[in-house]
Amino acid sequence: MPIESLKSKLLRTRKIVKKLKAMYPGAHCSLDYSDPLQLLVATVLSAQCTDARVNKTTPALFMKYKTASDFANAQIEDLEELIRSTGFYKNKAKNIKGAAKAIVAKHGGKVPNRMEDLSDLPGVGRKTANVVLGNYFGVAAMVVDTHVTRLSNHLGLVKGDNAVKLEFQLMDVVDKKDWTVFSHLLINHGREICIARRPKCSRCRLINLCPLGSKIFPQMVK
Numbered sequence: 001m002p003i004e005s006l007k008s009k010l011l012r013t014r015k016i017v018k019k020l021k022a023m024y025p026g027a028h029c030s031l032d033y034s035d036p037l038q039l040l041v042a043t044v045l046s047a048q049c050t051d052a053r054v055n056k057t058t059p060a061l062f063m064k065y066k067t068a069s070d071f072a073n074a075q076i077e078d079l080e081e082l083i084r085s086t087g088f089y090k091n092k093a094k095n096i097k098g099a100a101k102a103i104v105a106k107h108g109g110k111v112p113n114r115m116e117d118l119s120d121l122p123g124v125g126r127k128t129a130n131v132v133l134g135n136y137f138g139v140a141a142m143v144v145d146t147h148v149t150r151l152s153n154h155l156g157l158v159k160g161d162n163a164v165k166l167e168f169q170l171m172d173v174v175d176k177k178d179w180t181v182f183s184h185l186l187i188n189h190g191r192e193i194c195i196a197r198r199p200k201c202s203r204c205r206l207i208n209l210c211p212l213g214s215k216i217f218p219q220m221v222k
Contacts, residue, residue, distance in 0.1 A: 004156065006173075013157060013173045016209050020185035023205060024192075027184035029135040031055065036111035036136045037103075038062055040118075041071070041096055043128045049086040057086055068109045071100035095123025113137045126164055134180035142167045142174070143183035147190035154194065156211040 004012075021027075030051040033039040038058070045054045061082045065071045071079070079093040086092065099121040103111060111132065112118055118129035127143055134141030144163040148170075152158045158169040174182050193200045201207060 009157065009173055012209055014175065016155060016157075016206060017174065017178050017182065017185065019205055019209070020189060021181075024185055024188040027181055027188050029131065029184065030187075031131075032058060033136075034062075036113075036132055037068055037071075037100075039136050040099065040111055040124070040128060040132050043131045044092055044095055044099070044123060045083055045086045047092070048088055054086060057083055068100045068103040068111070071096055072104050074100075092123075098122030099124055113139070115141075126167065130167070134183075140176050140179040142171050142179045144170070145183065145187070147187045148183050150196060151186045151190050151194050154210060154212045155206070 029039075031039065031042040031046060032055045033042055041061070042054050042058055045057065064082065065074055065079075074097060076093055076097060079097060080089050083089045083092055083096075102121045103109060107117065113133065115126070115129050115133060118124055118132060119126055127145060130141035130143045133139040134143065144167045149161055149163065149166060152166065152170060153160075157173055158166050160166060160169075170182070171179065189206075190196070193204050201210075204210065
């Protein structure tokens, strides 16, 4: 199979994004939040957990803890109990409390709006930082989760599974104005059509633009 030129990949990526926007016009962050601290905490909780479960957990959590100081001063056992249903609750509680302490100590209790400061918080990696930057602060940010990793590889836009490397690879082929929405589009598509264990390639409107789908269903390629 011939190697795709960068020019061809850029054009194909734009077509993919355009089709995905038409398919999922309301694509957005599915976590419930009202401020950057809530989004940061919800994103930490979403690791190895569904957004739906997180959204059932956070109302009681945010009712009790409203500020970074509240989380920083929380009794770890109380915090653990409130987030237990999200899984890995001990580690998540430790990370949330640690991040909150750093926000209070280094940023006056306000969630910072720079990648360098966010990713420096305990338990906050580039993915969580990008979620907060892109969805609350309006900064162009490329979020790479399991859906984005899997689908972007299937679509031949990237190669590999290192989230940080994929983030920069995708930034090279996706228009900057679409960085934030791109992950939401792929997440929607991964949930609706390109399901990990049972992909619905025969129903996929991206089939002509997807090397993997085209290989599986060559009869559908026009």
